[in-house]
Amino acid sequence: MSVPAIRTRGLSRVHDGGRDARRALADVEIVVEEGEFVCVLGPSGSGKSTLLAVIGGLDRGYQGEIELFGEDIGRMSDAALARLRGERIGFVFQHFHLLHHLTVIENVTTPALFDPHGDEEACLARAKHLLDRLGLADRAGDTPAELSGGQRQRVAIARALLRKPKLLLCDEPTGNLDADTGARIIELFEEFHREERLTIVAVTHEERLARAATRILRLHDGRVDASNEVSA
């Protein structure tokens, strides 16, 4: 029996705001098998982004348990968790988070800066291959300011995939894009999921991205609504 990519048990997260403490996640129990494309749907404020940050090890203020590929990340040191993020997880954000003082190729190779075993030439070749596959080969020397929104998100996807992660965590990846560009990005996710057996967890409030997923989870007030779990 294979180890799931993600398993949470009694996962809760309370954002401490003094008197205004707010429960973002409450007793979330989910299992995502390797190779799944899971879409977490929910309205704004339902805890989707918090779920992604917690699962990705960016937010450690949770209660409960999170296992990634069989390892309890709550027991990991900061350095071990950072290594896990670098080696096995790729992030795609709604706002792209590209570094505007760098060129496209420099942005894509940013994760390699923190790879203690990385080969610079191999990394550069991988970055060029990804840019070529994402249709940006001729924009490698440009800065993000010279790109459209869709191109920026493709650069962010290339960056997320540079170190060949097993898990891609996407936070509203089409939220800042027009319909056509968003559709093209969704196609890319489908391609990578299908061709590279990439496990994808995307949180969104857009139904069109959900239609591409193999499973849909609905989040409401920090709770997963099991009755509405849908398999594609």
Add this chain to the structure above:
Amino acid sequence: MKLAALVRLVRRDLARARRALAGSAFGIAAGTATLVFFLALGLGVRAVLLGEVFPIDRIELEPPKAKDPGLLGLLLGGGGEPSGIRPDDVDALGRVPGVKRVLPKLSLAFPASARGGREILGHDVGASELPGDGIDPSLAAADVKPGLFVDPMDTPGPACTDDAACTGGAYCERAEGVAEGRCSAPVPAIVSRYLVEIFDKSIAPAHGFPAVGETLLGRAQGITFTVRLGESLLGRAKQGSPRTIKARIVGISGSATDLGLTFPLGVVRRWNREFGGERAAERYSSAVVEARSGAEVADVIDAGARMGLSPKDTRARDVSVLVSGVMALLSLVAGVVLVVSASSITQTFRALVLERRGEIALYRAVGATAGEIGAWTVSLAAVVGFFAGALGLVVARILAFIADWAAAEKLPDFPFKPDTFFAFPWWLWLLGMGFSILFSVLGAIGPARAAAKVDPARALAGS
């Protein structure tokens, strides 16, 4: 993170935030320049004071002074003689840890007077009382041409009964009661720079004589004196018959006695035996102890004290303490400048970290550890400190050049006026650079910790 990656990150930062970093580096550069300038000034001044005026790596130890006999003692003809330093004590001093060598001195134990100087001054001048010392010739080896400062009787001339029998400026060296003497070249003598300075600045102007400083150095072999042994204005020696010998000044040396003439040790021992007796010939009046370093002089003084010997001159120690105190004060001022500069680094880096929270969060998301984020920030500060330090060192050196030039041009001539008031040993460059980097890094530690603690989830959500 590999070093190459860290270098790449820092290089990118230097390029994109050069204006902000240059602003904070300016303070560190100013602090480093101040520190190095003051330290170099202190070291330079101390080198002149302790190297030429009051040498500190050598100390002269002397036995206790003769006891005050009191009125009754004087009436009874007492008065006690100085105990002197026995040859055994000299050997014991040589075995003290930290001692490089011991060079005993023998003062003239009889009255003497001198007259001469016509070659330079136009007519003879005299000293009615001539103090003098005998030293091991090796003490003056660095200051006098080889072979000049030696006992002439090491290579005696032909036999003689009076000066007329000797030629070429030689005289007949013949003690009382000896039937036949030997012709001898004039006895070599050295004088102190201090004596020359006193003559040039005080005596020469009062009598209308030319200054002899440089001239004396150039014509050292030409200045001959006659010295009357065993007799002076104040009286005669207890034994022996006064006689006249020839002496020649062969150089200026820091080893010479401050006031008077300094002769080779063997010559003075012979004269003391003739005019003062065997004890005056064998008991040394003092011993110059050369320590391996100035820091070991204190141990030498302690060892000497256990043998009943005390430093003849404590000015060197006093000057050393004074200069060290002034240097410490000036360094403190420079330290304050550096601390203030470090706070400027703190402000700049705090602003940079605040401005780059999103970037830091992204790095954390793609695999950077908190330690790597901190190391990146501190490394950037260290590089800023390096460049600021280099600038500070250059500025300090330029300021030293300007100060030396101004001193040479504007300050009147004074005794021991040096060509440079500054010393820049190799370790001072390293120290300046080290302090610059250290204070930059210290200033960046707070912001580096803040950078390492950036909450990636919150920072990424807030962008």
